[in-house]
Amino acid sequence: MRRLIKPTVYLLAATSVLVLLAAVWYFQLFTRLGLHWAAWQHAEARQQDSLWLPGYRVVQQARPIEGVADVSALTWDAERRILLAVTNKPAAVLELSRYGALLRQIPLTGISDPEAIEYLSPGRFIISDERSQTLVKVRIDASTQALDVRDAPRLALGIGLNGNKGFEGLAYDPARQKLFVAKERDPMRVYAVQGFPPPDSGVAQLSIREMTELNQALVVRDLSSLHFDSRTQHLLAVSDESRLVLEIDLDGTLLGSLSLLPGQHGLKRGVPQAEGMTMDEQGVLYLVSEPNLFYRFVPQGAED
Structure with missing residues (x-):
């Protein structure tokens, strides 16, 4: 025995x-x-010079966005004070309230696999086609009823094409007119693009470079969304597989993180598949997860 x-x-x-x-x-x-x-x-110093993600708490979690599925990306329209997202089944741009209510859907044609959307300035946005790694400049305002972007200005990057692991995230630095583009994985990379979209008048020189120092700080398995914070000049990156949001400066210093696991930052359940993230001017962080879940986080000391 x-x-x-x-x-x-x-x-x-x-x-x-x-x-x-x-x-x-x-x-x-x-x-x-x-x-x-x-x-x-580094808590004392970083609370002063960063967004301080460790202090964020969730105030709205897992709210279903009624009537849609496979929601991706998220951006803040600073002019109209609403959120925009995309979905590819069917292809459409979604307009959402700050609390995750669906305001309207705008049918989208001319892009086969919309995956990210980014606000540039009033009425001007960039949408990415993930599979073809194409960036498309579009105009969206309160009067837009449908979007046909077949003849819209576009930039095909074609960096390491490998199917459904293409451009998952966009972020924009308005002061430098610089667009940050995230490749999901295999390899996971962030690129800086200048000169696109082209100005309304004149010609800009196109520049595309890999953010080498920043990429080395990405201690995650994939990238699903980006956001550039103009106040701190820092980049936020969210990883679906790692269940993390990271704050990184452009020199590659990792400044803080927000965990998307259950029990963290007030989450009752983990965020199942984070696909889009953005912030407003008050530092409120908005996040969407497939299939159609909406989350809102507020910074330390802020009221709901």
Whole structure:
């Protein structure tokens, strides 16, 4: 009997170790511990010169956006003070309230796989076609009833084309007229694009470069959305697979993180598949998750 017990004990011990290692890998526990340590070590300084994501709390979570599915991307229209997202089944631009209510859908033609949308200035936006890695300049305002972008200004980048792992995120720095483009994975990269969209008059020189220092700071498995914060000059990046939002400066310093796991920042359940993220001028962070869930986070000390 004793001879049977030992192999069983060894098997249980080995199984427990494998389960522990799988949990460490799946939840990136060492990465998360490193982020928590860095946040604690530099808390006083970074609360002053960053958005301080560790202090954010969720005030609205997992609200279904009625009547839509497969929602992707999110951007803040600073002029009309609404949110815009895209969906590709069917292709459409969605307009949402600050609280996740669907205001209207705008049918979209001329793009086969819309995946990201970014506000540039009043009425001007960029939409990305993920599979073809094409950026398209569009105009959207309160009078827009439908979007046909077949003849719209566009830029085909075609960097490492590999099907459904293309351009997942866009962010825009209005002061420098610089567009940040995120490639989801294989390889995961952020690029800076200047000279597109072209100005309404004149010609701009096109420049595309890889953000090498910033890319080295991306301690996540994939990228699903970006946001550039003009106040701090920092970039936010969200990872669906890693369940994390990161704040990074343009020199590649990792400044803070927001976990999308259950129990973190007031989340009752984890965010299942984060696909879009943006902020408004008050620092309120909005996030959407497939299939159609809406979240709102507020900074430390802010009222709901």
